[in-house]
Amino acid sequence: MLSIKKLNVVVGDKKILNDFNIDIKEGEIHAIMGPNGTGKSTLSKVILGNKNYEVVSGDIKFDGKSILGLATDEIARLGVFVSFQNPISIEGVVNSEFLKTAINARRENAIGLFEFVKELEGKAKELDYPEELIHRGVNVGASGGERKKNEVLQMELLEPKFIILDELDSGLDIDSLKKVCEGINNYLKNHPKTGVLIITHYPRILEYIKPQFVHMMVCGKIVKTGGYDLAFEIEKKGYSDTSIIDSGENNE
Numbered sequence: 001m002l003s004i005k006k007l008n009v010v011v012g013d014k015k016i017l018n019d020f021n022i023d024i025k026e027g028e029i030h031a032i033m034g035p036n037g038t039g040k041s042t043l044s045k046v047i048l049g050n051k052n053y054e055v056v057s058g059d060i061k062f063d064g065k066s067i068l069g070l071a072t073d074e075i076a077r078l079g080v081f082v083s084f085q086n087p088i089s090i091e092g093v094v095n096s097e098f099l100k101t102a103i104n105a106r107r108e109n110a111i112g113l114f115e116f117v118k119e120l121e122g123k124a125k126e127l128d129y130p131e132e133l134i135h136r137g138v139n140v141g142a143s144g145g146e147r148k149k150n151e152v153l154q155m156e157l158l159e160p161k162f163i164i165l166d167e168l169d170s171g172l173d174i175d176s177l178k179k180v181c182e183g184i185n186n187y188l189k190n191h192p193k194t195g196v197l198i199i200t201h202y203p204r205i206l207e208y209i210k211p212q213f214v215h216m217m218v219c220g221k222i223v224k225t226g227g228y229d230l231a232f233e234i235e236k237k238g239y240s241d242t243s244i245i246d247s248g249e250n251n252e
């Protein structure tokens with residue numbers, strides 16, 4: 001599904017991703033944990049075709065085809081969705097209109113207004129997303145947690161094939177995190193082929209959405225791959241304890 005090989009990415013003269021490799025197959029849930037500034041958000045932006053970052057070498061394939069060089073909307077239309085760490089607000093673009101346009105961009109026939117409103121209101125209610133925010137400018141005046149819920153609302157409506165959740169857990173209160181994760185798990189139950197990449201600093205979200213693979217990323221590359229338990233080992237030991245990397249098999 002998503003296959004990244006020897007990806008090297010720079011901004012100006014700063015190298016951010018360094019021979020980065022990952023392979024995520026249909027239906028798999030992966031998590032990446034790593035220190036601040038190690039390139040996790042850069043990775044999600046590069047996957048979605050952000051042109052501020054220069055791909056010097058390597059490749060990103062989605063469903064067997066290279067997506068390097070494609071525009072962000074083309075990549076999104078293939079079914080890749082990123083829930084961003086810091087969702088922006090867009091003044092003057094009404095949220096519901098934005099969502100409808102995004103849905104229609106992925107459909108042959110435009111969604112009927114009645115069907116759209118019913119779906120939007122139903123999903124917003126499930127996520128405890130305030131209805132008034134649906135009719136406002138995208139994220140205008142929205143709190144940190146409300147912005148995260150809006151990302152998940154978008155995701156559920158767009159029905160992507162591959163989801164990246166970049167620090168979805170930051171900014172969500174305890175009940176909201178649970179609710180949002182239940183929403184995602186429900187989505188995954190109904191769309192079992194979806195691939196998922198969760199970027200996080202803490203294992204809590206992984207207790208709700210359980211990954212089969214956990215990767216530790218340092219200095220722009222994966223230095224260790226393990227199972228679910230690796231997240232808890234990282235939480236206990238942190239990134240400066242090299243015994244994590246030294247134990248067991250490492251990712252090349």
Ligand SMILES: Nc1ncnc2c1ncn2[C@@H]1O[C@H](COP(=O)(O)OP(=O)(O)OP(=O)(O)O)[C@@H](O)[C@H]1O
Nearest residue numbers: 011014016034035036037038039040041042043052
């Ligand atoms: N557009 C940019 N211009 C200059 N430097 C950038 C740019 N984007 C990212 N960087 C730098 O690249 C490094 C990686 O940033 P990135 O946001 O990917 O880190 P991260 O692993 O997501 O960190 P965090 O856990 O804090 O979210 C940082 O040092 C950051 O300052």
Ligand SMILES: [Mg+2]
Nearest residue numbers: 040041042085
């Ligand atoms: Mg980040």
